Amino acid sequence: MKKPVRVLFTALLPLALAACDTSEAPEPETHAEAPIETGIIVTDWQQQSLEQFEQAAAHWQQALVNLEQNKDEKNLAALRQSLADWYHRFTEQAPLLNARACQLKQQAILARMDTWPLYPGYIDSMPEWPESGLISDPYLELNRKNLRIQHGATDSAEASLGFAAMLVVLNGTSETAKPLAFFQEEAQQAPRRLTYLKLAGEQILADYRTFATEVSLVSSDLDCALSAMLERRQQLISSTDNDSELVIPNTIRKTLSDIQLNALQNLPESVVSAWEDVQPGIMEAITSSKNKGWKPIEEWQGRTSE
Template sequence: MRRFSLATVLVATVALSGCDRPPEEDIAAQPPTPPQTTDQSLELATDSGTPLESRRGEWRDALRALLAGPDADTLATADSRWRDLYDAFNRHYLTLAAQACAGDRLAVLQRLDAWPLYPAYVDALPAWPDSGIVNDPALELTGASLRRQQGATTDGEVALGFQPIRLLIAGAEGAPRQAKDLRAGAKAESDEPAAALRERRRTYLQLAADQLQADLNALDRDGDLTLTSLRCALETLDDRLASLRTHRQATAPEEGLYIPSVSVKILDATQPATALAQLSADANRDARAALEEGYPGFQTALDQAVEEDSWAPIGEWLHAHGGAP
């Protein structure tokens, strides 16, 4: 199986440009959609523990330390800070989805955490030692080129977001990352080919981290939420949970589509419990009332979901009310 060899597949199908743009300039093709005059403006309060911004800062510091001096400690710290950030992202997911819906940025939200993916599309695995973006010197590494690699020919070709970043810093099950894989420079002339690959891995990691921060910035908005955008956020989370049910066992990286077991663990620990708690909070009573008015049966579905500790009643309510309010 050699479908991941980018030199023979991707470069032939994806045209590269000679210039790059800052990640922020490629965030959304459409401007934010203004609320409809008949759509009620809402607020969605969040109480998810450590603020997402704090976790973002900790991750930035850990990545900087890792690239400055890759060793066992900085590698372990970067992995730990990635886990903390991914946990916070999932605890804030409903709010981020609502902001994405309000600003026509669902593509940005999807790029932040697309899965399942083909891990050998990102970097080599034992079964495919020459595959992946890292191992394709013909592919220019820029922010723009990585954005073009995202879903270049199929959804599983994931080049950006949380999951490729973790593959770069931690590897995959059965193929863990070593600190030496991220060290700059060549020790000797014979080490130069390997050093070039390590440098590409370092560059890729930094570019992917920059895009992650830019995409989170794009969803860091206040206000502009409406009944429509909140309903859209619930649908987005419902789709995500359905995908998790389908792919949660895909934790073997060399068997095709893959989602790291650590990602499954964090998803299970945060969703749907966080969303149900957020929707049930006293601070969001007005949002609940608006949903009940626009889509009767929401409150009953929420109460049942909380009692059963299950998203299923919300999913059934969403499917029963597919139209606009």
């Protein structure tokens, strides 16, 4: 009779051990999953920005045609105003353009659209060097490909493209604008100067379209955009006055900071609200900037980047 008992005990032993193992096994740890950020829809903002930029570009192109057909002071003044207006459109779109550049990792293309400070003598002749500049080089065929190759060839300040370079070619670098004679037939480089302005404008428009996508943004794209804008602003503040070698065109020096701040203050409500959901405090910082300037935004950005 003992044998069946031993068999029964042997059979029950694994079950007892399994029960002990089950009772002593720790419960698996559970971690709360981070909420998945939904994309920030910017379709309307993107479309409106594209239309405004292309409209400003069309005004510039027509003003350039007018000057080519009739080289007088009125048309030259209109061309200068159209370039200033176009640059204003570009600058007020800094939040969106920088966010797209961060998202698409195309900061180099955005930088090419507005490279400064720059060497003015690299692109056009200067009073001190009347035969300097790519425009004066008879061996350089002026086309967009060559201008892209020459842009930043050996130094980042060697700008052959972008708004700053166009402003130098059209206006010069002094408080007194470049005379009309630089664009009239009597001037040796007048045809190449006008050709350059046409090509450089076309390249800006082509570069802009790199960023014309309707893909949603995320808050980190806006964080990156703000950091880039603040860095650029600090570069402007820290820059010295223009000299004969390295300049920031007056149009940029006098307007960029105010236009970009206004652009942040007028972001679409849906964009700011979505940004606030992930980065609390940005909405208050932008609101406070209407009375206190850049300081609240700079302070907020400093806290979030710590």
